[in-house]
Amino acid sequence: MPDTRPKRTRTFEDVLAQLERRIAEDGLTAGDRLPAERQLAEELGVSRSSVREAMRVLETLGVVTSQVGRGPDAGAVLVSRPDHALTGLLRLHLGLTGLEPREVIDTRLMIERWAATHAAATGAGTSALAAALEGMDAARSAEEFVEHDTAFHCALADASGNRLIAAFMRSLRDAMRVYAVEAVERLGDTTVLRAGHERILAAIRAGDPEEASRAVTDHLADAYPSLF
Amino acid sequence: MPDTRPKRTRTFEDVLAQLERRIAEDGLTAGDRLPAERQLAEELGVSRSSVREAMRVLETLGVVTSQVGRGPDAGAVLVSRPDHALTGLLRLHLGLTGLEPREVIDTRLMIERWAATHAAATGAGTSALAAALEGMDAARSAEEFVEHDTAFHCALADASGNRLIAAFMRSLRDAMRVYAVEAVERLGDTTVLRAGHERILAAIRAGDPEEASRAVTDHLADAYPSLF
DNA sequence: CACACAGTATGGTCAGACCATACAGGACCG
């Protein structure tokens, strides 16, 4: 007996596979609706509970959202929110002492340098960056400041043109919001951060990838002085 | 009416929050057991279905696994598998045409360069890298080759010492396994890949971060010639 | 034509049952 363990597939996993197959075959994309839970249950010959558990998984993975009621907007609708899912994932694993802050900061630095380099190469999205900068100037609390700071760095990632990396960036920021607020409060003075942001923006406007990368590196060193 | 929408929290979300709080307060870590579903349902005053949906979410996020039966190993056990969760997430979003291959490859390159640079700085984990190299030499099919190739690159990420980045790497590889096999088959000859691996390993042994980064960059260019 | 109201499809929740699994512990032999 060579450990014949088919690892019993649970029915909700089967439903998941069927849904995945169906989505791929029918070429469904964001905005399209899935059949109703009861209908799916009948079609697949399983109970509604199993269908619901599969739905919960898809929802957790940022693939569908569910609306109650009736009409075109009701039911399970396909979406594409990898960042939502990533945020929950990171937040939980951070809270569960699975990861050190250092590991997260380093990851952020890696992503941000990459994004800055590529954003400078394309020179796109500078208006969103400038808007975030203005938002930070108008901020009257650490929370507000961090909100616009997040917008700035996410805009940077968006400008890189890589949606996967942008999703990583957004998720990291979302998962770390509380820590970011703490960091800003500890720092007190945000003028040094502002200077960093302006330097980044200038480098991107100038189309200088290497300067953009350096600017981001220095900026993060300013934001987390204890780790550098 | 400023759109007063508390966005009705569903009971399974409440269960999720309670579980999260309890895990944090009791200082539970990987290996510890959660109460049984029926018991949780009674304690929280909700139905077992809601508890199960919450469990499914936690399972999807790589925080718990469930074992049937009885005894110390049965029930919902806390784990820490961000990579598992990430894999499912990436696989789905890739399949749902949400992302271009180019975006994934670029992400991989970013991670891999970072990992190589830092692995070279520490010089750790070279034995795992060497073992993976041998495995690739002994491989007699593209699948086998990719398996050990994946091991090599994951070992590289592990050697960097950053578990979050290592989890990203592992997930990317898992989600892309089929594409990697295709790429190897299309390539036919793997000697160029072997040379790349040896160059990476040598750079890490020599403790030369910059050479390691260059070696990884060239290696990926060899693996995906059409994208460079 | 405008509005109110009943109808209905949707997800959300619950209660209760049964099954398969896998361990715990005793009973029964050797």
Place this chain on the structure above:
DNA sequence: CGGTCCTGTATGGTCTGACCATACTGTGTG
């Protein structure tokens, strides 16, 4: 004494059927 088998039991997995809240649909009524 020691193993072996059998029963009990706690666990997750699944199903059924019901009811609720929601939000659109359609009809009827003024």
